[in-house]
Amino acid sequence: SRMDVAPLQTAQVDFPISETFFRNALASMEKTYLSKNLTVSSVLDFVRTYDGGQVCYDHFAFRTFNVDNCGISALAQFFLDFGYITRGELSFPGKHLRALWFSPPQHLLDCNGEGVNGPLPRIFISELLVDKLSPESQAIIKKYTSISSGGSKYAALASVLGSLTWPTPLLSDYHRLARESEYAAWTLVNGYALNHLTISVHRLKSDVQKIGKLNELIQSNKFKLNTEGGILKVSPDGRLLQSSTVADSMVFHFAEGISESVPASYIEFAERLVLPEYENLSVDKILELHRRDGFEVGNADKIFESTSAEQLRRKVA
Ligand code: OOG
Ligand code: NI
Known part of the structure; x- marks a missing residue:
């Protein structure tokens, strides 16, 4: 009979991961991130309370070694296994980085709900072009990544757990990498942890649905924003507006038995204006x-600095 056929809608059946499993994984990545980054949790609570309850996410971002x-x-x-589509590539030759971004299945970009239960975030993943670094830095990175060949299989799990896939780094290796690439040093100690999630500013309901207002409100509550290239980052077409906090720091227990404070994660804000047509x-x-969809090299280049030593020094000053 007709009842026997097509019990599921088309979109889900072609992919190996169900929506429930996928959203639970995002929720765990978010929980791990919020538990390690107290400023981020405060900012998110503050915006949610001020705006009246519902915050949606624009994107999640991660860093990797290639x-x-x-x-x-x-x-x-x-x-990809949940149905995300690869959309665009961005290149940052000065930082020896490249990034790809991915968009969720179309019907989940405009659904109801908030947070990880709302419209699904875009995904922004960057990678360090390791062969562009000095032989010393390359050797340090490969010492860890070669042990972690399972990295390709367990990256998402690592992000959910907030655990490195490689052994605990040496402080000496961290310092050596930080001199040449702050991104490399960050990734060595944070691995596949969520680098930031981004509040979808235009989807807020109150006056802070304009990013200028939101930036003022955040700062008047003594939260520090990343000032690199100016607080507000604007794409050349004027329609992608972004800002971000300065990253939290966390105490990291290095392999020598020494504990030191290192940059952790931050939170970003993005307002996407309606296209002319x-x-x-x-x-x-x-x-x-x-x-306006996608990302912008000029904006991203400055947002990367949210975890820089220079911005973190401003935070405590
Ligand atoms: C990513 C910086 C770029 C954006 O939205 O353009 C970015 C990072 O810090 O890893 O988030
Ligand atoms: Ni971002």
């Missing part, structure tokens, strides 16, 4: 797909 199968593809597989749509008809 050696021993530990790069972008290691973590991307989890999202949809500007006369009535407000209630505007969907996420009518807005």
